[in-house]
Amino acid sequence: MATKAAVLPATAVRRTTPTGDIFARWVVLFFAALVLLITVLLAFELWVGSEPTRHRLGWSFLTSSAWDPVSLKFGAWPFIYGTVVTSVLALLISVPLGLGAAIFLAELAPASISSALTFLIELLAAIPSVIFGLLAIFTLVPLMRSYGEPFLKKTLGFLPFFQGPAFGFGYLTAGLILAVMTFPFIISVSRESLLAVPRDQREAALALGATRWEMTWQVVVPYARLGIVGSIFLGLARALGETMAVTMVIGNDPAVHASLLAPGYSIAAVIANEFTEATGDVYPAALVELGLVLFCLTIIINALARLMIIATTSKGSKRP
Amino acid sequence: MRRSVFALAVCAAASVSVATAQQITAAGATFPAPIYQKWFNDYHNMHGDVQINYQSIGSGAGIQQLTAGTVDFGASDMPMTDQQIAGLKVHPLHFPTVLGAVVPTYNIPGITGDLKFGGETLADIYLGKIKKWNDPALMKDNPGVKLPDDDIVVVHRGDASGTTFIWTDFLSKVSPEWKSKVGANSAVSWPVGLGGKGNEGVSGTVKQTPGSIGYVELFYVIRNKMPYGSVKNSAGTYVKASLESVTAAAAGAAKAMPADFRVSITNAPGKNAYPISSFTWMLIPSKVADANKEKTIKAFLQWMLTDGQKMTEALDYAQLPKEVVAKETKQIAQIQ
Numbered sequence: 206m207a208t209k210a211a212v213l214p215a216t217a218v219r220r221t222t223p224t225g226d227i228f229a230r231w232v233v234l235f236f237a238a239l240v241l242l243i244t245v246l247l248a249f250e251l252w253v254g255s256e257p258t259r260h261r262l263g264w265s266f267l268t269s270s271a272w273d274p275v276s277l278k279f280g281a282w283p284f285i286y287g288t289v290v291t292s293v294l295a296l297l298i299s300v301p302l303g304l305g306a307a308i309f310l311a312e313l314a315p316a317s318i319s320s321a322l323t324f325l326i327e328l329l330a331a332i333p334s335v336i337f338g339l340l341a342i343f344t345l346v347p348l349m350r351s352y353g354e355p356f357l358k359k360t361l362g363f364l365p366f367f368q369g370p371a372f373g374f375g376y377l378t379a380g381l382i383l384a385v386m387t388f389p390f391i392i393s394v395s396r397e398s399l400l401a402v403p404r405d406q407r408e409a410a411l412a413l414g415a416t417r418w419e420m421t422w423q424v425v426v427p428y429a430r431l432g433i434v435g436s437i438f439l440g441l442a443r444a445l446g447e448t449m450a451v452t453m454v455i456g457n458d459p460a461v462h463a464s465l466l467a468p469g470y471s472i473a474a475v476i477a478n479e480f481t482e483a484t485g486d487v488y489p490a491a492l493v494e495l496g497l498v499l500f501c502l503t504i505i506i507n508a509l510a511r512l513m514i515i516a517t518t519s520k521g522s523k524r525p
Numbered sequence: 526m527r528r529s530v531f532a533l534a535v536c537a538a539a540s541v542s543v544a545t546a547q548q549i550t551a552a553g554a555t556f557p558a559p560i561y562q563k564w565f566n567d568y569h570n571m572h573g574d575v576q577i578n579y580q581s582i583g584s585g586a587g588i589q590q591l592t593a594g595t596v597d598f599g600a601s602d603m604p605m606t607d608q609q610i611a612g613l614k615v616h617p618l619h620f621p622t623v624l625g626a627v628v629p630t631y632n633i634p635g636i637t638g639d640l641k642f643g644g645e646t647l648a649d650i651y652l653g654k655i656k657k658w659n660d661p662a663l664m665k666d667n668p669g670v671k672l673p674d675d676d677i678v679v680v681h682r683g684d685a686s687g688t689t690f691i692w693t694d695f696l697s698k699v700s701p702e703w704k705s706k707v708g709a710n711s712a713v714s715w716p717v718g719l720g721g722k723g724n725e726g727v728s729g730t731v732k733q734t735p736g737s738i739g740y741v742e743l744f745y746v747i748r749n750k751m752p753y754g755s756v757k758n759s760a761g762t763y764v765k766a767s768l769e770s771v772t773a774a775a776a777g778a779a780k781a782m783p784a785d786f787r788v789s790i791t792n793a794p795g796k797n798a799y800p801i802s803s804f805t806w807m808l809i810p811s812k813v814a815d816a817n818k819e820k821t822i823k824a825f826l827q828w829m830l831t832d833g834q835k836m837t838e839a840l841d842y843a844q845l846p847k848e849v850v851a852k853e854t855k856q857i858a859q860i861q
Contacts, residue, residue, distance in 0.1 A: 273714035274685070275707070347733060370676055372734060374719055457683030457720025468719050474683075478722060482585035482685030482711055484609070 248500065255494035257486050266494060272459040272475075274483070279491035281498050283459045287376065287469035288499070291451060292444040294380025294465070295387055300437055302384075303391030304426075307433075310392070311399035312421050323396060330389035338453035341382040346373035346454060349381075354466050369464040374456035377465040382450050387440030394439060398432025399425060431514060438510045445503060448473040472499045546574040547821045553579075553587025553600030555723075556687055556742055557623055557805045560840050561600065564833050568825055575821050584687045585711060591617065591808055597818060599808040602687020603711060604787035616811045618860065619786040620826060620853055621804035624775050624843035626743040626766040627691045628753040628801070630728065633658060634735050635673060640754040641666045641763040644699030644792070644800065647756070650677055650738060651696065652703060653717035658736065666757070673736075680730045680739035683720025685712035691803040692740045695791040743771070744841035758800040759792045766799045771843035774798035779848040786853070802843075812861050819860060826857050 258266060258279060269280025306326075310319045350373030357377075361367045402425045410420040426433070456468020457478065472495050483489040551561075558581035565577040582590075584601035591599035592612050604619060629642055646662045649655045655662055659672040682689045690711045697704040707713050719734075721727035724745045731739040732751070743766045746753045755765035764770050777795030782788055792800045809826070813819035830853055834844040845853075 274712045275710045372678060452722060478684040479712055481583045484585040
């Protein structure tokens, strides 16, 4: 029975891509290009907007510690220091705890508990940062001032990190609240990576006589290394840019202090606090240049992350 | 049927567009925002066709919007500088609206009464020279009060604001060292202290931190029932901020008031004047393009200077003294 369908030539192999595919490819290419374009525009705007201060201050902006809107002397160093210190502190606390929790949820917990707890932890990621800030002001700060910081001063007071008056506000409290905010990212992404490790890897390790812990720590975690490192950098990205929670507890003091108990400032916090009332030409430009510094800082850290991943995976491991 | 519904809709739309006659936009200072919102609301209830929309985005941002021409008038806690005025196409007229005061609030365990602060004492505390509560300068201001040997935790504003301008303006007048080292502005380089965000941030930090001192707007301490101290004025009396003492400061300064009302009344002369008081201004362009808007703005200003002033005390703002109101009423005529 002859069909009414179109008659294909004898060589019924498609040599040209269907128009639908071409169209789809161009659309998604357009979206990708759009994202790239927005990033480039962002960098361009930051560059142009900071021109008055770049001209005026040059590289000394990065090393100076002055922040005087009256005499127009600006320096980014206290803010860079505060941003880096609070983020590193946050990671130092949340990575071991987060990784440990992820290992528990992926390897040791029964499936029902694991999924329930994961659901709750992912809810934590959805809480707005202002709520964390309020929580920090009303509960964390008094606790730190009355119990946490005096305890640290008594036991570790010989280190320059734990000296000076205990305000409750400062780098340490900001680092703590950032740690709470980066937990959910590290836990959920690491857990996914750990669950994705194939069963035969685990079974091979157990078959060779490894204990449960040896299997987890020496086989599963290295296998999931990429995902775990990715989750850490996701958490770091959140910590670097976090504004409201940090400004509520860091004490907002544009100076560099060695002690973690002292108040400080971060780039995002100063921009949020001062941008609306920054009048004139130079003052807003200084804040825009701080934004440019944060942008570059983020790029540098991500580049280092990439390099680290390349370095560690090309050392004779067969996995890509 | 459809045609008649359509005609009805057109008529309704036309009548609605005739009814919403005047939309006026304004933006600026956060300090007077509560009283402004009340005024604009009540004025709209009285004159249904006038809708004044106010956004409290901050004095500096208000001046920027006025310069950019996106709002009809601005509001600021600081008088505009010559440079800012030069940046505007149309010369702005400053209209003082209400009076505010900034008070020192503190949290000292064991002290329940009111403390007295000399101007220089406050400057030295904020410079970091006075570090403990039982410093001789504080003991001299407060004879007979047992001040503890605790560290003073200084709290200031982390964000820029007119409140900071008023506070630093006063400190610059009473302490030459403050004036040369720090100066007066809505955001300064603080020698010591923690920064809080907004009046709420400073008062929250002070409430939470034993041994701390901070500065907040008067209406804020009244509403939140916080302890605040009295300050020594230029006549040597320790005056506690109140609506009367603030109005006295403005009346004392009224005689020497410049014609454009750009004046700072901190450390004003007068026995009962509270030294850390200030006007807050509405910045009205002297030429309004739309004749309707011009009439509405003039009518509103007239109402604000008469009936509006009666509403200020209920919201804990001090009203303008009569001499200033008289001068302002004459300035309304300058709007064209």
